[in-house]
Amino acid sequence: MPTNLQDILDQIHEQVTARSDHGEVATYIPELARVDPKQFGLAVALPDGRLLSVGDAEVPFSIQSISKVFTLAIALGRVGNQLWKRVGREPSGHAFNSILQLEHEKGIPRNPFINAGAIVVTDVILASSSPKEALAGLLTFIRTAADDPNIYINEAVARSEKETGHRNLALAHFMRGFGNLTHEPELTLGTYFHQCAVEMSCRQLAMAGRFLVNARGMPHLISPSRIRRINALMMTCGHYDGSGDFAFRVGLPAKSGVGGGILVIVPGKASIAVWSPGLTPLGNSRLGTEAVHLLAQRTQWSVFG
């Protein structure tokens, strides 16, 4: 770990915020369309307990699909490898909300990080919990991982997504038609929309991500073999159709969300959260990706040595 990590973060902050090509905020969820695209935050949690940050690292944002990492960990805790009967482990090569492969593959989503896969994961959790219990369990998991009780769900974002969530409803009904959803689509999606509406700052998200680092000094909430597997899925599927490019440029497991956040794991070394609400056409944070690219270059952090 470089001794001048704070200097590196300061330089990246200066460099990235000088750019004007920050991309467009997600507009298909009206509440997200109102976020100021010029914001940028970055936080790094280290095994020695330090938390370094720059920019708007204390501003809460909608974690959206980053929630899929936490629900996957919880679902694996409930049903273990049985989960893989209902969800695949391959990159999709399609948009996060695509329905294209589902018919061909008989309602089994390619992976747990596209919307269809995450909806099934939530459905699995609902087999042993009511929606209220499932969301309370999710918040408890995240708060424990982050060591921070002040993490909440933004009801306005959840409502906004429910009102415009036609594609997700279509995905859920389609999978129900194939027998791969055990609850009514509205019930599973009610929980799914709320999990996406969890809000965290970069500081809180970097802290919450520590359970995937597998380092002494960081929380051990799941087994090391499960940590390895979730990281593998983050590397191959965490950026949807942009996963290959992210792996090529950054070389670290990561999960993005349409709120503009990215959680990046440096196995054994660090948990990183970056946020810039402007997105690429694939739905990943444009300047967030740039920032993590620069950080990985300057720290030499990569799983590929």
Ligand SMILES: NC(=O)CC[C@H](N)C(=O)O
């Ligand atoms: N990529 C994302 O962050 C998508 C999550 C969003 N809540 C949706 O279901 O469309």
